[in-house]
Amino acid sequence: MATKQTQVTAKIMMSPAVLMLLAWMIVPLGMTLYFSFLRYNLLMPGMEEFTGFGNYEFFLTDPAFLEALGNTLLLVGGVLLATVIGGTFLAILIDQPIWGRGIVRLLVIAPFFVMPTVSALVWKNMLMHPVNGLFAWITRGLGAEPVDWLADLPLFSITVIVAWGWLPFATLIILTALQSLDSEQKEAAEMDGAGPISIFWFITLPHLSRALTVVTLIETIFLLSVFAEIYVTTGGGPGTASTNLPFLIYIQALLQYDAGTASAGGVVAIILANIVAIFLIRMIGKNLET
Incomplete structure (x- = not known):
């Protein structure tokens, strides 16, 4: 058991790292709050003036704000839906005793290690390109007109790209939880005459509830800040059809040079x-208590 002197020594040794972490978080946040109350244009340094909540009013009443907020929610919801359902299906599939299961698992989780910018470029130029893309080639082979995915369905296309990158993460977490399920429960259910659907719905899915909650929490936090895929593929367009909140802030700061409104x-x-x-932390807390 640690003595009081040992605890004090440990706190003293940890304090530099804690102070550095706090400074790393508080200083940028403090500067953002400071600039948010200024009328500050990057093209006119030295001409800043206090504007109070004017920047907030301008940002919140911008017609692009509500569309960007809606696009953000649709993007997060679409990716969560695809990764949770797809990850559960893939986890159950690769958990089966098939030949080459190790290689299959490696291939399934491989997309998670590809940089978002690289994956977006691959999807844009090799898969979704309306002339030279794989999808266009398949569509023409079927005698139909190719779809310009990034122009006609920009938000859906970005959702597919982002979901492809996050699907391995969901699959890995769900597979880990799936392997901890006691096989005797399934065997007992089978002996009682339960079919595969009943076993999945009443045994497997409740067992995976915590893993699904963790996947939802972690993915949501990161998906709220999706930027690279939008920047590389659609640039927020056409118009603001694929603009989310982070990209709208980027437009305000580095394209319109309005640092105050961007802050x-x-x-x-x-x-x-x-x-x-x-909200999600409370949800996962209630789930862990049950």
Whole structure:
């Protein structure tokens, strides 16, 4: 058992790292809050003036804000739906005793190690390109007109790209939980006459509930800040059809050079992300208590 002196020594040794971590978080947040109350254009340095909540009002009343918020929610919801359902299906599939199961598992989790920018470029130029892409080649082979995915269905296309990158993560977490399921429960259910669907619905799915909650929590936190896939593929367009909140803040800051409004948008995004995180943390807490 640690003595009081040992605990004090441990705290003293940890304090530099803790202080550095706090500074790394608080300094950027403090600067963002400071600039959010200023009328600050990057092209006119030295001409800043206090504007109060004017930047927040301008950002929240911007017609692009509501569309960006809706696109953010649709993107997060679409990716979660695809990865949770697809990850559960793949986890059950590769958990079966098939030949080359190790190689299959490696191939399934491989996309998670590809950088988002690289995967977006591959999808844009090799798969979804309306002239030279694989999908266009297959469509023409079937005698139909190719679809310009990134122009006609931009948000759906980005959802597919992001879901492809996050599917291995969901599969890996769900597979780990699936392997901890006691096989005797399934055998007992089979002896009682339960079919595969009943076993999945009443035994497997309840057992996976915690893993599914963890996947939902972690993915949601990261999906709220998707940027690279949008920047590389659609640039937020056509118009603002695929613009989410992080990309709207980027437009305000580095394309319109309005650092004040972009900082206000960043604060709004932080507040919304924390609301979602608190809700999900409470949900996962209730799930773990049961």
